[in-house]
Each structure stands twice: as structure tokens, then as C-alpha cells.
Amino acid sequence: MTISTMRDEPAVCSAASDGTGIPEQMLFGRCEVMQAVRAKLERVAQTNVPVLIIGESGTGKEVIARYIHSRSLWLSGPFVPINCPGIPGALLESELFGYEKGAFTGASVAKMGLVESASDGTLFLDGIGELEFSLQSKFLQFLQDGQFARIGGQESLHAHVRIICSASRPLETEIESGHFRRDLFYRINVVTVYLPPLRERRLDVSELIDFFLHRFSKEFDRSPRPIRASTYDLLAANDWPGNIRQLENVIKRYVILDSEDAILADICGRAPVALNASTGESEQVSLKQVTRCATRELERKVILDTLSTNHWNRKRTAQALRISYRALLYKMKQGGLLSKRPDHVASPENGR
Ligand SMILES: Nc1ncnc2c1ncn2[C@@H]1O[C@H](COP(=O)(O)OP(=O)(O)O)[C@@H](O)[C@H]1O
Numbered sequence: 001m002t003i004s005t006m007r008d009e010p011a012v013c014s015a016a017s018d019g020t021g022i023p024e025q026m027l028f029g030r031c032e033v034m035q036a037v038r039a040k041l042e043r044v045a046q047t048n049v050p051v052l053i054i055g056e057s058g059t060g061k062e063v064i065a066r067y068i069h070s071r072s073l074w075l076s077g078p079f080v081p082i083n084c085p086g087i088p089g090a091l092l093e094s095e096l097f098g099y100e101k102g103a104f105t106g107a108s109v110a111k112m113g114l115v116e117s118a119s120d121g122t123l124f125l126d127g128i129g130e131l132e133f134s135l136q137s138k139f140l141q142f143l144q145d146g147q148f149a150r151i152g153g154q155e156s157l158h159a160h161v162r163i164i165c166s167a168s169r170p171l172e173t174e175i176e177s178g179h180f181r182r183d184l185f186y187r188i189n190v191v192t193v194y195l196p197p198l199r200e201r202r203l204d205v206s207e208l209i210d211f212f213l214h215r216f217s218k219e220f221d222r223s224p225r226p227i228r229a230s231t232y233d234l235l236a237a238n239d240w241p242g243n244i245r246q247l248e249n250v251i252k253r254y255v256i257l258d259s260e261d262a263i264l265a266d267i268c269g270r271a272p273v274a275l276n277a278s279t280g281e282s283e284q285v286s287l288k289q290v291t292r293c294a295t296r297e298l299e300r301k302v303i304l305d306t307l308s309t310n311h312w313n314r315k316r317t318a319q320a321l322r323i324s325y326r327a328l329l330y331k332m333k334q335g336g337l338l339s340k341r342p343d344h345v346a347s348p349e350n351g352r
């Protein structure tokens with residue numbers, strides 16, 4: 001693949017990081033791990049190397065891809081995202097590479113593919129791990145020399161694009177199981193960026209809440225009441241399996257409904273609260289329920305923090321918390337923490 005060397009320098013230091021309207025400060029937050037991501041991106045954005053972004057759903061992979069584009073030599077070109085898992089195999093090939101008239105039944109006119117429309121810009125392949133094997137070969141070929149053909153076409157076409165890919169988990173497992181081509185992996189994996197899940201960016205949660213409150217109050221022209229401290233604590237202690245997207249949606253619902261039920265329903269796993277048809281008011285959650293939920297979440301957070309401080313040595317953690325070893329194991333099981341030890345912690349027990 002070649003790149004144009006005639007492009008303008010990208011505009012840097014804008015208030016918002018890119019087309020998403022998220023200020024750069026918000027994008028990376030305060031956690032060390034995200035500062036390292038930022039430093040890495042600064043080094044790679046203006047090169048032509050492919051970037052692979054790994055992170056759970058909702059951690060901001062597309063936002064980061066757009067950020068890279070906005071800092072890259074392809075800034076004046078288009079940013080073209082494609083959601084690989086969302087499009088069935090055969091259709092994905094025609095979406096990516098386009099087709100000529102008469103290539104298949106129903107192809108009454110020729111159509112340009114996304115690779116072509118991303119020319120001189122960035123092509124973002126979201127969920128690349130789900131790309132079908134046969135399509136992986138065609139894509140690899142394109143990555144090698146920038147050449148491709150539309151389906152049913154004889155002509156060899158060429159596109160200059162910056163490639164960014166994303167996956168929700170490391171691709172090594174797919175390679176081992178024979179579902180992902182190793183040679184393609186080496187091509188797209190020149191630089192890998194890992195986005196941490198929100199539960200590992202707890203320092204940033206309160207600023208994200210404030211950011212979304214402000215954003216949605218403006219967008220929906222609402223003035224929601226301040227969130228109560230106890231609910232705020234729940235938000236801070238929550239694990240956010242859906243990451244920033246889940247937090248964003250919770251706050252959006254809160255702003256629209258002006259009801260903390262929206263938050264509690266999500267966090268405490270209750271079914272969303274229906275509006276009472278006669279009064280138009282939402283069902284109230286009992287204080288007892290809120291307290292129980294808050295206590296459980298906070299306890300879980302304290303245990304998690306103490307485990308982390310003690311390198312997941314459970315005996316020392318129990319001592320630090322002044323509870324019995326058995327009680328700790330019980331609480332860890334209850335809080336789903338038994339299987340949560342991070343991979344980089346070699347042994348949880350050091351003998352125990
Ligand atoms: N740092 C951030 N600050 C504010 N909003 C964010 C941030 N990162 C992601 N978002 C928002 O979270 C949602 C999910 O982001 P997205 O990039 O689509 O995640 P992914 O591609 O990893 O699933 C989007 O609505 C996005 O605007």
C-alpha cells in the first residue's frame with residue numbers, strides 16, 4: 001500500500017478531539033493506562049502503519065479510530081467504518097470491494113465498495129476477527145499492494161487507504177483455532193492499542209458522568225435534578241460490563257426521564273421501570289432495595305481494591321479486611337470475583 005506524501009499537516013489541538021465531539025481530555029481521562037494509549041497514538045497517527053485496537057465492546061474503539069484519523073495524514077479524506085460482524089459474508093465482500101453490473105442476480109448497476117470510497121482516507125474494520133476466512137485472503141491481498149477488483153470485474157483497481165482494525169478480544173485465540181489467518185494478523189497488527197474496560201478506569205467514571213449529564217441536558221434541553229450521593233456511589237462502584245456505552249445510555253435515560261430509577265434499573269439488574277399509565281409517574285424503588293444494592297456494590301469494590309493492593313493474596317486480603325478467610329472466599333464468590341484475577345498476576349496465593 002502506498003500513501004500520498006502531498007497531504008497537508010493535520011490540524012492539532014482542536015477543542016474536540018474529532019467528529020465525535022468528545023474533548024481530548026475526556027477521551028483519555030486521568031488513568032495512567034490511557035495516558036500510555038495517548039502517547040502511543042501520538043507516535044503512530046501520522047505514520048501509514050495499520051493500527052489494531054483491542055477492547056471490549058463499548059470501550060471506545062471507534063472513537064479512538066476516529067481520533068487517529070483526525071491526527072493522521074489522511075485527515076482531509078473520508079473516515080469509512082465498516083462493522084464486519086453486522087454484515088453476512090457474501091454481502092460483506094460486495095460492501096467492501098463493490099461489484100460490476102451483472103456480477104450477480106440483482107446487480108443491475110455497478111457499485112463502488114467501501115475500500116474504494118475510503119480512498120485517500122481511513123478504512124476502519126470494526127470486529128475484524130469475524131471476517132470470513134475467504135474474505136480474509138482477499139483483504140490480505142489488498143493490504144499487500146493496495147490492488148483489488150470489484151466482484152465480477154476484470155480491471156485491477158488501486159486505493160490508497162489508512163487501515164485501522166478493531167477486535168473485542170486478542171486475535172491469537174482465533175489464530176490458534178484456525179479461524180483467523182496468521183499472515184493477515186501480522187499485516188494488521190503492526191501497532192496494537194489495548195483499551196481498558198471502564199472497571200479498570202474508575203478514576204474517570206465521575207468525569208464521564210458529568211460529561212454525559214452536560215451533553216444530554218443540552219441535547220434534550222432538560223435540567224435534570226442532581227444525582228443523589230448514594231446513587232452516585234453506585235455508579236462509581238459499578239462494574240460496567242457494557243463499558244462507556246452502558247454508562248452513556250444510563251445517563252441519557254436519566255436525563256430524559258429525570259428519574260433515578262433509570263440508573264438503579266440498570267445497575268441493580270432490575271427490569272426497566274415502566275411508567276404508570278394513570279399517573280404518568282414511574283414506580284419508586286424502596287429505600288431498602290437501594291441500600292442493599294449499594295452496600296453490596298461498595299463491599300465488592302472494597303474487596304476488589306484490597307485484593308489488588310495485596311496482589312490477589314487472599315490470606316493477606318482477609319487479614320487486611322479483618323474478616324475470616326472463609327468469609328472472604330464467600331464474599332468473593334458472591335461478588336463474582338473468584339474468576340476475576342487479572343492474567344498478569346501470576347499466583348493469587350503465593351503458596352496459600
Ligand atoms: N472517552 C470517551 N468519552 C466520552 N464518550 C465516549 C468515550 N469513549 C467512547 N465514548 C462513547 O461510548 C460509546 C461507545 O464508543 P465506541 O467507540 O462505539 O465503542 P466500541 O467501538 O469499543 O464498541 C459511543 O457512544 C462513544 O461516543
Ligand SMILES: [Mg+2]
Pocket residue numbers: 058061062126
Ligand atoms: Mg464499535
